[in-house]
Amino acid sequence: MSSLRYTISHDSKSNSDELRWVIQIRRTLEEELEDDGELPVSIFNVPKLLMVSDPDSYVPQQVAIGPYHYWRPELYEMERYKLAAAKRFQKQLQNLRLEKFVQQLTKLEQRIRACYHKFLDFNGETLAWMMAVDASFLLEFLQVYAIEEGSKVPGKSAHNAILRDIVMLENQLPLFVLREMLEFKFTSLEDADDLLFLMVIGLFKELSPFQLMDDHPNVQVSECAHLLDFFYDMIVPKLEQQSDIVEVDEAHQLEEEQEENEKSTSNPNYVKRFLSELWKLLSKINKGPVRLIKKVLLSRPVRFIIKLPWTIISNLPGLKILKVPVESFFFSLLDKEEEEEEKPENGDSSSNSLINRPPLVEEIAIPSVSELFDSGVRFLPTNKGISSIAFDTKTRTFHLPTINLDVNTEVLLRNLVAYEVSAASGQLVLTRYTELMNGIIDSEEDVKILREKGIVQNHLKSDEEVANMWNGMNRSLRLTKVTFLDEAIEDVNKYYNGRIKVKAWKLMKLYVFSSWQCLTFLAAILLLLLMTLQAFCSVYTCSRIFQVDATDE
Numbered sequence: 291m292s293s294l295r296y297t298i299s300h301d302s303k304s305n306s307d308e309l310r311w312v313i314q315i316r317r318t319l320e321e322e323l324e325d326d327g328e329l330p331v332s333i334f335n336v337p338k339l340l341m342v343s344d345p346d347s348y349v350p351q352q353v354a355i356g357p358y359h360y361w362r363p364e365l366y367e368m369e370r371y372k373l374a375a376a377k378r379f380q381k382q383l384q385n386l387r388l389e390k391f392v393q394q395l396t397k398l399e400q401r402i403r404a405c406y407h408k409f410l411d412f413n414g415e416t417l418a419w420m421m422a423v424d425a426s427f428l429l430e431f432l433q434v435y436a437i438e439e440g441s442k443v444p445g446k447s448a449h450n451a452i453l454r455d456i457v458m459l460e461n462q463l464p465l466f467v468l469r470e471m472l473e474f475k476f477t478s479l480e481d482a483d484d485l486l487f488l489m490v491i492g493l494f495k496e497l498s499p500f501q502l503m504d505d506h507p508n509v510q511v512s513e514c515a516h517l518l519d520f521f522y523d524m525i526v527p528k529l530e531q532q533s534d535i536v537e538v539d540e541a542h543q544l545e546e547e548q549e550e551n552e553k554s555t556s557n558p559n560y561v562k563r564f565l566s567e568l569w570k571l572l573s574k575i576n577k578g579p580v581r582l583i584k585k586v587l588l589s590r591p592v593r594f595i596i597k598l599p600w601t602i603i604s605n606l607p608g609l610k611i612l613k614v615p616v617e618s619f620f621f622s623l624l625d626k627e628e629e630e631e632e633k634p635e636n637g638d639s640s641s642n643s644l645i646n647r648p649p650l651v652e653e654i655a656i657p658s659v660s661e662l663f664d665s666g667v668r669f670l671p672t673n674k675g676i677s678s679i680a681f682d683t684k685t686r687t688f689h690l691p692t693i694n695l696d697v698n699t700e701v702l703l704r705n706l707v708a709y710e711v712s713a714a715s716g717q718l719v720l721t722r723y724t725e726l727m728n729g730i731i732d733s734e735e736d737v738k739i740l741r742e743k744g745i746v747q748n749h750l751k752s753d754e755e756v757a758n759m760w761n762g763m764n765r766s767l768r769l770t771k772v773t774f775l776d777e778a779i780e781d782v783n784k785y786y787n788g789r790i791k792v793k794a795w796k797l798m799k800l801y802v803f804s805s806w807q808c809l810t811f812l813a814a815i816l817l818l819l820l821m822t823l824q825a826f827c828s829v830y831t832c833s834r835i836f837q838v839d840a841t842d843e
Contacts (some may be wrong), residue, residue: 302633310413321667332515333462334360334712335406337767340704344762345706350455352448355424357410357417357695358460376426383475388426391474392418395467405464405515407712424463425471428456435492436485453497454701459708462516497702499693500525501673518709523705526719527677529773654729656779657786659736662688665789667782671744676723679774681781688782690740696749700759711767722772724763726779731760 333356336348353368354360356634359515380388395402395418402417403410410417431452432540455461465486472482495502498521507524514520663669668687680689695697707721737753740746748756 300832311411324593331405332519332713333464334459334709335704336459336708337711339767340708340711344704347701348458348460348708350461352451353427353455353461355428355456355461356463357406357412357420358408360420361564372423372427375430376423378430378473379426379475386474388422391471392422394470394474395421398467398470402464402467414654421463421467422471425467428463428467429471429489431456432489432493435490435496436488437492454698457497457518457521457698457702457705458519459705459712462518465511465514465516465520483511484557490517493517494521494524497521497698498525499695499699499703500675500691501694503674513803517614517672518705521702522706522709525675526710527675529717529719654725654779656726656729656782658732659730659739660733662782662786664731665786667785669740669743669745676719677774679723679726679778681778681785683781683785686785688778690745692747694747694749695756695759700763704763707763718770719770719772719775722770722775724760726775728760728764729758733757 335358341348350359350365352365353372354362354365359365392415396414399414399417402421442645468481468486469479472485473479474487476482502524507528509520509523510519513521587636659669667685668685670687670689672689673690673692675691678689678691681687682689701719703724707724710718710720731740734753734757737746737748737756741748741753746756750756750759
């Protein structure tokens with residue numbers, strides 16, 4: 291009987307949900323959406339690859355702002371504080387009631403829904419009340435930042451936790467809702483914009499890891515989608531070529547490299563094709579001597595022996611033309627053999643690993659701060675933001691912006707990167723900057739150098755914590771290229787790789803350390819020969835052969 295009652299209640303609930311969904315769709319299609327073109331989606335779900343790297347940096351821990359995390363039970367405790375803020379706001383309205391403002395918001399329902407990437411599965415009245423209560427709380431929280439310049443809000447753990455929550459991408463509220471609410475209070479849109487700007491610029495000074503420049507961009511609150519969008523516009527420079535996004539594809543990159551190699555040698559494609567066809571023919575034969583030859587060619591000792599002399603052989607006259615085809619042919623066979631050895635028995639697990647594997651390159655190829663410092667590079671702080679990053683080859687100076695790191699910085703930077711990736715219509719400047727910092731900072735020694743040079747202002751517990759923060763921010767959804775940053779990286783690498791000490795170290799690694807397996811193999815053969823000689827001499831008394839008469843001395 292109880293199971294029947296559960297089935298009936300479940301079916302009725304399902305039917306009501308479907309009916310509500312149909313009503314919502316009809317209403318959406320019938321109403322005129324005049325503002326859709328002006329308000330593109332701006333509040334996104336954090337991409338899964340970023341979310342799994344550090345969920346606490348993207349999921350609110352104290353307070354839910356907006357619909358994405360509104361119904362989480364662990365955040366219900368803050369609801370009474372939000373309702374108290376709504377009551378206080380209603381008292382400031384004197385003869386007006388908050389319900390009237392909610393009625394105004396219901397007329398903007400479709401405009402509000404258009405801001406969110408996720409479908410909001412509740413009715414318009416619920417959405418309007420949610421916006422009104424959350425906007426009341428947010429305005430009350432922000433009003434402390436609309437104060438005289440030079441004052442600073444005292445930092446407390448609970449206050450910082452709320453600060454981190456309100457800058458999260460999934461916890462954003464459309465700024466036009468805050469403007470509407472302040473206009474409802476002051477009956478003047480100009481006064482509302484002035485006060486709102488003081489609030490958000492005060493919050494920016496409190497949270498931004500970069501200094502507010504005198505010639506900072508003139509960002510209008512009315513043109514920003516939400517708080518995080520305002521922060522992004524203040525931090526990231528506006529570049530002229532906004533369409534210069536490069537998504538690096540591994541296969542395409544390999545094709546380009548092969549084309550360059552083929553051009554540099556007088557078209558050895560025919561040689562490679564001949565060798566490939568010959569190998570296909572031999573691979574079908576798996577008996578007798580051919581099988582033994584294949585095993586010898588693909589054995590690990592032979593791999594090391596063959597890899598070693600290529601740098602010498604390729605420089606000999608007449609043999610340079612064979613370098614590219616033979617190398618690409620032979621080593622591709624070795625790669626295929628290694629791939630087959632590493633293949634799991636279950637085909638499904640291999641396909642899943644391909645789907646879930648991280649991006650091809652997660653860290654920029656650039657020396658660390660300590661390596662650059664030891665090679666003579668000077669580090670100089672700038673106060674002009676990310677756009678000032680450059681490397682001066684004449685003075686060997688690496689210009690980097692001063693960055694102020696505290697307990698809120700990581701969450702802010704991570705969510706700014708998530709917003710940039712989700713809403714990208716141009717170069718992913720901030721993403722590339724975090725990749726650069728991740729590339730040059732490997733240890734606490736790197737942080738120490740940057741801190742002593744005034745580039746890193748560390749308010750965390752230790753330099754090690756700063757290094758862990760940057761090294762943890764290496765997840766990238768795709769490889770990108772930003773012109774001025776990549777020029778700086780290229781100049782740094784060119785200077786570093788041109789140093790005599792670096793060249794000597796690379797030669798040692800290439801010709802000595804990388805060939806230790808081959809040397810071990812040769813030593814084992816020599817040891818085997820010595821043991822054979824010892825066994826031979828123990829039987830045939832070799833001492834007589836090498837014996838010297840005392841009379842001859």
